[in-house]
Amino acid sequence: MVLFFILTLFGVTPSRAQDPWKNLEKRPSTLHLDKGLLTFNTPAFRLKLVKASQTVAGLQPNTEKDFDFTPSERLAQRSSDGMYHLGDINLRLKSAGDTAWTNYSTAASREDVTPLQVMQAGVLAAADLSPTLPANIPLKVQRYWQVVKGNLVLSFKLKNTSNQAVEIGALGMPMIFNNILQGEELEQAHARNVFYDPYIGRDAGYLQATRLSGKGPALLVLPYGKSPFEAYNPLLADPTPKGIDFEGFYEWMVHSKAYAENEWKKAEPWNKPTSVVVKPGQTVEYGVQFVLSPTIKGIEQKLVEQHRPVAVGIPGYVLPQGTDARLFLNYSKKVKTLTVEPAGALSITPTSAENKTLQAYSVKGLQWGRARLTITYTDGLSQTISYKVIKAERELVKDFGHFLTTEQWFNKPDTFHRNPSVITYDYEKKQQVTQDSRVWIAGLSDEGGAGSWLGAMMKQLVQPDKAELAKLQEFVNHTLFGNIQHADGPQKYGVKKSVFYYQPDSIPKGTYSDSLNWKTWAAWSHQAANDVGRSYNYPHVTAAHWVMYRLARNYTGLVTQGDWQFYLNSAYETTMAMVKQAPYYAQFGQMEGTIFYLLLMDLKAEGWSDRALSLETEMRKRAEHWHTLQYPFGSEMPWDSTGQEEVYTWSDYFGYTDKAEVTINAILGYMPTVPHWGYNGSARRYWDFLYGGKLSRIERQLHHYGSGMNAIPVLSEYRKHPADLYLLRVGYGGLMGAISNITQDGFGPAAFHAYPSTLKIDGLSGDYGPNFFGYAVNSATYITHDTNFGWLAFGGNLSSAKGIIQVDITTASASRVFIAPAGLWLTLDAGTFKTISYNPATGSITATLNAADDHTPKALLRIQQASVGRQYKLIQKTGMERGAYVIPLGSKLAKVELSR
Structure with a gap:
C-alpha cells in the first residue's frame, strides 16, 4: 500500500x-x-x-x-x-x-x-x-x-x-x-x-x-x-x-x-x-x-x-544560548588557529581536561544560526565542526508555543469542522494550509496533519501557559473529542485518518482548489478519511488527553473546562480503542508509544487498578509477540526507524532484556555521533518528506522525528548504564536535534534538507509534532564524570567549588535531572529545578527548587534509584501524593536535601 x-x-x-x-x-x-x-x-x-x-x-x-x-x-x-x-x-x-x-x-x-x-x-x-x-x-x-x-x-x-x-x-x-x-x-x-x-x-x-x-x-x-x-x-x-x-x-x-x-x-x-x-x-x-x-x-x-583528529563536543553541537558547552580534541599535533564563521557566532576559550593529552575548550553559542569552527593544526591539517546555535531552551519553547497558538491557530467557519485547531503551516508562504492533495496534511490527523496540534499540546507539558491552554482546551473538548475522534457510537474513541477529505460530489462547488492534483491515492474520500484502522494516529490523541490530565491534576487553575478524571479516562479509552479498532498496525511499535507507558504509570499511581491491568495486559500481548521475532521492528514500511522506541519501552518493562538490547543495538546502527549538528544523533529517515514535507523527495532528513523518538530509548538505556558516555552523547544529540530546526520566531518544520543544493528547513510544519513529543517527555539535565573529560553537564551549566559540583539547570522544563555517579533520577510532576549540588565525597545532594507561581503552590518530586545499593532519601519530612514527595513552595527558593 x-x-x-x-x-x-x-x-x-x-x-x-x-x-x-x-x-x-x-x-x-x-x-x-x-x-x-x-x-x-x-x-x-x-x-x-x-x-x-x-x-x-x-x-x-x-x-x-x-x-x-x-x-x-x-x-x-x-x-x-x-x-x-x-x-x-x-x-x-x-x-x-x-x-x-x-x-x-x-x-x-x-x-x-x-x-x-x-x-x-x-x-x-x-x-x-x-x-x-x-x-x-x-x-x-x-x-x-x-x-x-x-x-x-x-x-x-x-x-x-x-x-x-x-x-x-x-x-x-x-x-x-x-x-x-x-x-x-x-x-x-x-x-x-x-x-x-x-x-x-x-x-x-x-x-x-x-x-x-x-x-x-x-x-x-x-x-x-x-x-x-x-x-x-x-x-x-x-x-x-x-x-x-x-x-x-x-x-x-x-x-x-x-x-x-x-x-x-x-x-x-x-x-x-x-x-x-x-x-x-x-x-x-x-x-x-x-x-x-x-x-x-x-x-x-x-x-x-589511525592518527586521525577526533573531536568530542559536550553536550553536542546544538548550542542553546546561555548554556555552556565543551570541546575536546584528541590529536597528536597542537592546534595552531581556530576560526569561527560567521565571525562572533561562537566564543572559544581554552580550558583543561582530566586527560592532559586532550586539547580542551569552553564553547558558547552567541549568534543564532549555523556556525562553522575551523581548526588548523601545526601540521597543516584542517578540521571543521558544524554547530547550530539556537535560542535558550526556555525562550525557544516559549516562542514555539506562541507561534502555534497564533500563526497556526485556525478558527474560521469551516466545511470540514476543523475549527478551532492548530493547523499545518507553510512557512515559505507565511500562511495556513487548509488544502493539500495529501488530505491528511490539512486534515489534522496522521503525523503530517496532527503534527502541529500535537506539538502545541506537548509544549504545555514543558511550559504551561494559561492563555494558550484556554485555546487548546477548546480544541481538545470540541475538535479533537468530537471530530478527529468519533463523538459517539461504537467507535467513540476511534481516531480518523483525516478530517479533511476529497468528495466533490457532496461539498459545495468551488471548495477545492483547481491548482492541486486530486487524482492520486492520497486524496482520500470521506469514507477513507473516516477509517479508524490506522493505529499510528492514536498515540497523538492519547498524548493530548494525557497532557490535559497532567495539567489538571498537578496544577491549579490551568485547566478549567474539564476534570482530570475525564482526561485520564479519555487517554485510557483511546489507547484501548487502538488495539481493538486498529489491530493490524497495532502489532507494530508506534511512534510516541512511550505515551502508553506513561499513561500506565499514572493509572497505577491513581489507583485505577482495573484500567491499569487491562492496559498492561494488552501491552504485554504486543511485547510477547515482539519477543518471538528476531528483529521486532516491522511497520507499514520495509524498514522503519520509529517503532524501536515503543518496542524498547515494553520489552524493558516486561523483562524481555534480550529484545531491549537488540533494539538499542539497531538504533545505534543508524543514529551516529559525529562532530556535526545535522548528523549527530540524527536517526535515519529519508522518505517522510513525501508524506509531510513541502519539498517532496527521497532524501536523508536531518533531525526528522526519528531523532526525538529514538532519543527516548537511548537515554533510558544510559540511565541503566551510567558509565557508558557514548549512549548519553548519542541520545542527547537526538534530543537536542529534535528542537534544532525551530526558527527564531518559533516555527517548527518537518526536518532539514540534507542535499547540498538545499541545506535548509522544509517549508511545512508537517509531522514535526512527534519530534517535539520526544523532547517534551525526555528532556533532562545529566550530570556525570568521565575519566578523560572530567565533570560534565548536559542541559546545565556546571561549576565546582570546595569539592562540590553545582549545576544550574538550563532545560526548558527544568523538571528532570539524572546524577550519574549517584545513579539517581529526580523528576518533578510539578515545580521546577533551579540548581543541583552534588558532593562526590559524601554522595549528598541538594536540589534547589524555584518559588511558587500562580498555578504551582507545591512541587511533586519523584526519586528513582538506577543503581542498587545506593538508596537515597529526603532528609526533611514531607508528605506523599501518588508516590511523589510533596514539597510546599512559597515566595522564596525551596531546598531539598537527599542523603544516602
Whole structure:
C-alpha cells in the first residue's frame, strides 16, 4: 500500500510499480562481468574487483565470509552505463580560458580500462582510466588499489597532459555500499545491509558504514593523503530506483566549487567550496582508505589509532544560548588557529581536561544560526565542526508555543469542522494550509496533519501557559473529542485518518482548489478519511488527553473546562480503542508509544487498578509477540526507524532484556555521533518528506522525528548504564536535534534538507509534532564524570567549588535531572529545578527548587534509584501524593536535601 502511495503520488500507475527495477535488467550490461573478477586478500578485507573495470565487486571483512559492505548481489542488475561502483570518479574541469565546466565520469559510458603493470610494493591492481573517459579530457587519470601500512587504499593520480592549466572544480569519489533494502525481509536487511553517515569535516572527515543490526565490524572510509571530505553529494544521475527501500548513493567530494557556482548556488555549504589548478605536466593525487572498527562504539578509538583528529563536543553541537558547552580534541599535533564563521557566532576559550593529552575548550553559542569552527593544526591539517546555535531552551519553547497558538491557530467557519485547531503551516508562504492533495496534511490527523496540534499540546507539558491552554482546551473538548475522534457510537474513541477529505460530489462547488492534483491515492474520500484502522494516529490523541490530565491534576487553575478524571479516562479509552479498532498496525511499535507507558504509570499511581491491568495486559500481548521475532521492528514500511522506541519501552518493562538490547543495538546502527549538528544523533529517515514535507523527495532528513523518538530509548538505556558516555552523547544529540530546526520566531518544520543544493528547513510544519513529543517527555539535565573529560553537564551549566559540583539547570522544563555517579533520577510532576549540588565525597545532594507561581503552590518530586545499593532519601519530612514527595513552595527558593 505504501509503495503504491508513493508511486501514485508522483503519477506512476500501479501496473508500472515494479517497472523501474525490472527495466534495469533490460539495460545493456557494460561492466563485462563475463571477463571475470580479480580477488585479493588484505589484512582486513577480501577485495573483489571486476576485471574489465577494476571497480569493486565485493568488499568483505576477513572475519566473515557471508557479509559484504557493497551491493555485490546486485552486481549483474547494476552493470549498465550510469551506474556507479566503488572505484569510479567524477570530475568537473575547466581549462584556462574556458567559461564553463565540463563533466567527466568513469561511469557514464563504460569501457574496459587499461591495466597497468606496477612493480611498487603493496599495489594490488592499477589501471589507466582513459578508455572509459571522453577522449577530450585534458587529464590522464590512473587508479590504484593498494595496501599501505596495513590499510586498503583507493587512490587516483591525475596528470595534466595538455599545454594549459586545468582547474578541477569538482572531484567526487562515489561511495557505493549496500543500503538497497528492496526485496529484503527484516532479518535479511539487518544481517546484510548497511547505512552510511558522513562526518563532512575536511581533513578530519570520514564516512562510517554500519550494519542495520548495530553489530560490528563497522567500516570507516578515511582520507588518504590530502583528500579532504568537503561535501557529500547525492548521485542523482544513477538510475538505480530510489524509494522507501533505497535512499540512494552519495559521493565523497574533495572539491566542490563547480557545484557551488551552479546547482548549489542558492545554498550555504557546510564547508567552503574549493578547486585546484593543475599546471601542464603536473600530477595531483587523491584517495581514501578503508579501515574496520570492531564495534560502532569503538569508532573514535579506531580513528585515534589511525592518527586521525577526533573531536568530542559536550553536550553536542546544538548550542542553546546561555548554556555552556565543551570541546575536546584528541590529536597528536597542537592546534595552531581556530576560526569561527560567521565571525562572533561562537566564543572559544581554552580550558583543561582530566586527560592532559586532550586539547580542551569552553564553547558558547552567541549568534543564532549555523556556525562553522575551523581548526588548523601545526601540521597543516584542517578540521571543521558544524554547530547550530539556537535560542535558550526556555525562550525557544516559549516562542514555539506562541507561534502555534497564533500563526497556526485556525478558527474560521469551516466545511470540514476543523475549527478551532492548530493547523499545518507553510512557512515559505507565511500562511495556513487548509488544502493539500495529501488530505491528511490539512486534515489534522496522521503525523503530517496532527503534527502541529500535537506539538502545541506537548509544549504545555514543558511550559504551561494559561492563555494558550484556554485555546487548546477548546480544541481538545470540541475538535479533537468530537471530530478527529468519533463523538459517539461504537467507535467513540476511534481516531480518523483525516478530517479533511476529497468528495466533490457532496461539498459545495468551488471548495477545492483547481491548482492541486486530486487524482492520486492520497486524496482520500470521506469514507477513507473516516477509517479508524490506522493505529499510528492514536498515540497523538492519547498524548493530548494525557497532557490535559497532567495539567489538571498537578496544577491549579490551568485547566478549567474539564476534570482530570475525564482526561485520564479519555487517554485510557483511546489507547484501548487502538488495539481493538486498529489491530493490524497495532502489532507494530508506534511512534510516541512511550505515551502508553506513561499513561500506565499514572493509572497505577491513581489507583485505577482495573484500567491499569487491562492496559498492561494488552501491552504485554504486543511485547510477547515482539519477543518471538528476531528483529521486532516491522511497520507499514520495509524498514522503519520509529517503532524501536515503543518496542524498547515494553520489552524493558516486561523483562524481555534480550529484545531491549537488540533494539538499542539497531538504533545505534543508524543514529551516529559525529562532530556535526545535522548528523549527530540524527536517526535515519529519508522518505517522510513525501508524506509531510513541502519539498517532496527521497532524501536523508536531518533531525526528522526519528531523532526525538529514538532519543527516548537511548537515554533510558544510559540511565541503566551510567558509565557508558557514548549512549548519553548519542541520545542527547537526538534530543537536542529534535528542537534544532525551530526558527527564531518559533516555527517548527518537518526536518532539514540534507542535499547540498538545499541545506535548509522544509517549508511545512508537517509531522514535526512527534519530534517535539520526544523532547517534551525526555528532556533532562545529566550530570556525570568521565575519566578523560572530567565533570560534565548536559542541559546545565556546571561549576565546582570546595569539592562540590553545582549545576544550574538550563532545560526548558527544568523538571528532570539524572546524577550519574549517584545513579539517581529526580523528576518533578510539578515545580521546577533551579540548581543541583552534588558532593562526590559524601554522595549528598541538594536540589534547589524555584518559588511558587500562580498555578504551582507545591512541587511533586519523584526519586528513582538506577543503581542498587545506593538508596537515597529526603532528609526533611514531607508528605506523599501518588508516590511523589510533596514539597510546599512559597515566595522564596525551596531546598531539598537527599542523603544516602
